[in-house]
Structures are given as C-alpha cells and as structure tokens.
Amino acid sequence: MLLTISTTHVPATDLGFLLVKHPDRVQSFDTTGGTAHVWYPEAGAERCTVALLLDVDPVALARPSKGHRSPDSFSLGRYVNDRPYAASSLLTVALGKVFRSALKGASRDRPELVDVPLPLEIKVAALPCRGGAAIVERLFGPLGWTVTAEPVPLDPAFPAWGDSRYVQLTLTGRQKLSDALNHLYVLLPVLDDAKHYWVSADEVDKLLRAGEGWLPEHPAKELIARRYLANRRSLAQSALERLRAADELEAIAEPPAAEELAEVEAAERRKPLVRYRQEAVLAALAESGATRVLDLGCGSGALLLRLLADRRYTEIVGADVSSVNLQLAERRLKLDRLPERQRNRITLIQSALTYHDDRLAGYDAAVLMEVIEHVDEVRLPALERAVFGHASPATVIVTTPNIEYNGRYDGLAGGHLRHDDHRFEWTRAQFAAWAARVADAYGYGVDLRPVGEDDPEVGSPTQLAYFRKAA
The missing domain is CATH 3.30.1610.20 (Hen1, N-terminal domain)
Known part of the structure; x- marks a missing residue:
C-alpha cells in the first residue's frame, strides 16, 4: 500500500x-x-x-x-x-x-x-x-x-x-x-x-488524542467514533460522552472579556444549546423549591457539576446505567478532592431507569435531561412506571429534542435523528400527547416549555415538560 x-x-x-x-x-x-x-x-x-x-x-x-x-x-x-x-x-x-x-x-x-x-x-x-x-x-x-x-x-x-x-x-x-x-x-x-x-478501551484514548482540535466539531463524529472503534457500541458511546463532556465544560466556563471584539462578532456569537438546556432545567428546579434532586441518566456529570455548585441542593444523586459514564462523572466532579462536607452532598449510583429502584424513591425532584430518546419506545412504559410511579418525586423535569427543528441544522435533513443512539425523536405534538398521558396516569400536572431559540415555523430545538404532583 x-x-x-x-x-x-x-x-x-x-x-x-x-x-x-x-x-x-x-x-x-x-x-x-x-x-x-x-x-x-x-x-x-x-x-x-x-x-x-x-x-x-x-x-x-x-x-x-x-x-x-x-x-x-x-x-x-x-x-x-x-x-x-x-x-x-x-x-x-x-x-x-x-x-x-x-x-x-x-x-x-x-x-x-x-x-x-x-x-x-x-x-x-x-x-x-x-x-x-x-x-x-x-x-x-x-x-x-x-x-x-x-x-x-x-x-x-x-x-x-x-x-x-x-x-x-x-x-x-x-x-x-x-x-x-x-x-x-x-x-x-x-x-x-x-x-x-x-480494539480495546485504549483505542478511545487514541481516537481522542488524534482527533484533538477537529473531531469534536466534525459533523460526522458519531460515524467516525463508531467505525474507528470497530462498531463496538460501548466504546463509541464512551468516546462521544467524553467529547460531549469537553464541549459542556467549555460551555460552562466564563466567556473571555469582549471589549476588544467588534460589535458584529459579538452579535454572531451564539449560546450553545447545551447552555440553554441546562439553564432551563436549573430554572425549573429552582421554581420547584426542591433541595433533594435526582439526575437520572446523568451521563458524564455535566448537570451534576452545576447542581453541586448551588448550595440550595443539599442532596444530589446521579444515576446512570453505564459504569463508564459514572467513572467519567466521578473524575469530572473530582470527588476524591472534594471537602468532606461537599462530598457528602452527592452520590453516584448505577441504575437502569426501566426497573424499580428503592434508592431513587422519596426525592423532591428528578431530571431526565435528553434521556428518554435513548430508550426504545416499547420500553418507555417501564420507565414511566419506575420514575413517575415507583420513585414518584414531587417534580419531574424532562427534556428531549424536537425533531421538527432538525432541518434547521446544516447537514441534517428534516426527519433525520440528531444522534446515532437516539431510538426516536418526537414532534411537539407527539411530546405533548405523551406528557399529557403520563401526567394523567400518575397524578401530575404538566407544563410544556420551549428551550433554545424559538423558530416561528418549527418551534425550539429542545422541548421541556415540567411535571408537578397534583395537590
């Protein structure tokens, strides 16, 4: 060759x-x-x-x-x-x-x-x-x-x-x-x-090292990760979670002083969708008055980092089915370096959200941020029973992509999914119907909210459902 x-x-x-x-x-x-x-x-x-x-x-x-x-x-x-x-x-x-x-x-x-x-x-x-x-x-x-x-x-x-x-x-x-x-x-x-x-786990490090500076922004990064890692789904998911974690950490960081930037440059800078999503979830949590919070499907811990920084949350639990994600979250949160008082506020547990888990019961609020679309639709009733029925927090906050918005992204045709691991993505009407059915079945009221810049034709890129237990 x-x-x-x-x-x-x-x-x-x-x-x-x-x-x-x-x-x-x-x-x-x-x-x-x-x-x-x-x-x-x-x-x-x-x-x-x-x-x-x-x-x-x-x-x-x-x-x-x-x-x-x-x-x-x-x-x-x-x-x-x-x-x-x-x-x-x-x-x-x-x-x-x-x-x-x-x-x-x-x-x-x-x-x-x-x-x-x-x-x-x-x-x-x-x-x-x-x-x-x-x-x-x-x-x-x-x-x-x-x-x-x-x-x-x-x-x-x-x-x-x-x-x-x-x-x-x-x-x-x-x-x-x-x-x-x-x-x-x-x-x-x-x-x-x-x-x-x-191909073993060290190939993930090779991929991220060789892809530094260009892979995180590549529109075909999911395809690249999957094929480079020999179509081993767990390794590809780990690589993408680490890329996503790096993006989210950058998004959380304070922007540099911009006095010297031209006005046109300032106007063109757009807030990443992940920031809109996190801020919408945090605002809904603050509105609920919750102090003991579950982050279900916490991934590599992006939201946990924000929750830990807010003293109103006295008990925080991050739950994920992936042990790799939990390890990433532990490193991201630097749990081994936290003072004891801070460390005692947060717990990471491995749990599948389609099964009843007594450890998740009795909390003020639960967040499922960009989680439900990773579950096969036939398994959603099991997740509903486990979260809304068995765990039964007073508040549940769910976000998920709005598939109607996908056509606004460069290189993503309308109707195509945003991520290779998404099992589905819903229109606004489909999400509203699901939220109304779940609220009725488990005794909640629900309020639907747009997340991100709202397009008059196709709506916002992310949609949020705010569930509150009926009095």
Whole structure:
C-alpha cells in the first residue's frame, strides 16, 4: 500500500525536517505485519514528495498474535484478502511509528513551521471505502480538504461489472502537517470500516488524542467514533460522552472579556444549546423549591457539576446505567478532592431507569435531561412506571429534542435523528400527547416549555415538560 505527501512550500525540502526523514536516504522500519519504506521520489526547492510504502507480509498477517485470534480466524479471509494492497489500519500503524514526532506536532529543526499551514497534496493509491466515494467527501471535506476520490473499476476490460469498493484518493489544501497526518490516522480505518487488531478501551484514548482540535466539531463524529472503534457500541458511546463532556465544560466556563471584539462578532456569537438546556432545567428546579434532586441518566456529570455548585441542593444523586459514564462523572466532579462536607452532598449510583429502584424513591425532584430518546419506545412504559410511579418525586423535569427543528441544522435533513443512539425523536405534538398521558396516569400536572431559540415555523430545538404532583 502506497501513500505520498507533496508540498510546494518554499523551500519544499523543509518537509524532510518536519518528518525527520532525510530526502537523500531510503529508510525502512519494521512494523505490524510487514516493513515500511520511506523515500523521496522528488526533493527540490519548489516541490518535494515523500512516499510511504508498506510492504505487508501476508503470512505474518495471517498468523494470530499471542492471546488474540485474527478477526478472520475461522474463514478463508484470513489468508485471501486485500490487506497487503489496500490502505487500512495497517497503514495508520505505520504512520504512527514512522512519522511519530510529526503526528505530535514536534520538530527540533523547524519548530517555527509546526503550526504553519502548508500547501499539501496527499495521494492514496488504493483506499477501501465502505459507503462509496461520497463518504470520502463527507469525512475529509469538513476539515478543509479538496477531495478527489476516483472509483477503481472492478476490471477495466469489463466496464459492465461496475466499480470496486476502492478509490484513488487525492487530498489538496493548506493544513498543518500534524493535522493532515492525524486526519489520515483516524479516517483511513474509518473508510475501510475494519481493523486488523483487537480494539480495546485504549483505542478511545487514541481516537481522542488524534482527533484533538477537529473531531469534536466534525459533523460526522458519531460515524467516525463508531467505525474507528470497530462498531463496538460501548466504546463509541464512551468516546462521544467524553467529547460531549469537553464541549459542556467549555460551555460552562466564563466567556473571555469582549471589549476588544467588534460589535458584529459579538452579535454572531451564539449560546450553545447545551447552555440553554441546562439553564432551563436549573430554572425549573429552582421554581420547584426542591433541595433533594435526582439526575437520572446523568451521563458524564455535566448537570451534576452545576447542581453541586448551588448550595440550595443539599442532596444530589446521579444515576446512570453505564459504569463508564459514572467513572467519567466521578473524575469530572473530582470527588476524591472534594471537602468532606461537599462530598457528602452527592452520590453516584448505577441504575437502569426501566426497573424499580428503592434508592431513587422519596426525592423532591428528578431530571431526565435528553434521556428518554435513548430508550426504545416499547420500553418507555417501564420507565414511566419506575420514575413517575415507583420513585414518584414531587417534580419531574424532562427534556428531549424536537425533531421538527432538525432541518434547521446544516447537514441534517428534516426527519433525520440528531444522534446515532437516539431510538426516536418526537414532534411537539407527539411530546405533548405523551406528557399529557403520563401526567394523567400518575397524578401530575404538566407544563410544556420551549428551550433554545424559538423558530416561528418549527418551534425550539429542545422541548421541556415540567411535571408537578397534583395537590
């Protein structure tokens, strides 16, 4: 498998300093499944190209590593496959080993160029692409690349057979070299949608490290996380929760002084939806007069952090079915560093909201913030019985997306869901009907409220139901 990187930065041979690979030498490195060779087909002042060729040993690749079976251990695919020829996770492992310092954005000889966007052209000779050429644009386009993905025919002699699942990829654009390498490191195996090694929890750290600075804002981050982590749902959920936690922590932080900003810039700054949502929930809790509060489906603890900062809440419980989320919440809240009096105000428990749990009974208020849409609709009656019937707090606050608003988001067609893990999203009428039915069944009154900027045609992006027990 072959990858080339070219630049017309002057002098172009600075590329060799950034990659820490001399243009006058051919270098070879042992890597997973074979040998990586690095050389420069051209190295002039006006244009320089580095080539990375991974020569895969098919026999070594077919041999399972100690303690792990190959994904194709029980099939002929273990011996007959495209791994020696097509760009895949094998190539990204080679990238990580051969260009390690460049991936990290470090250069001893040209430190002043590390953060400079360079004119780059990247070519991958044979890229497996599950989803066709369009998905290449979907992944690389938002990162500022001009993308050319030419489908490779199954056989040029028989055009009627159509195209293969491979493309010849060319990326052009101005990018920091470290960013470009990290884009490749993450997205090549995403396009292949396969990995040659067992994917474990440490792959989440690799993804977030390589995606720092660009993955949190990428419109296809759910797809990227899922495929990069070999479609292991628990790992993908963990990665997305950590990305979401970082966004929410940034949203909570105080904005910088803006006196020097132009008025137009100030007008264009928009409050993140997560802030609107949290503020609406906190306002409803304050209105209820609650002091003992449940955060049901607390995730990584974004709301818990706000609750802990408010002294009116004397007892706070965060409950989630995911032990990973609870660990993230514990780290986020820094429970091990809190003074004893503060630490005694908050408890984290693992609990499934579709089952009766006596530990959740008797509280003043319960919050389900962006939770119900993650539950299969057929399981919602079980959640209703557990929360409104068994736990039976005096106040219940529920928020959920308004699917009518989705068409207002760039890249999200109306009717499509906002998150891969959402089982449903409701219109305003559907949410109102559900809230009225639940209130009637369990002796509550309910008030529906918009959350976020209200669109006269499609309503607000989030909808809130404020349930209060009838007197």
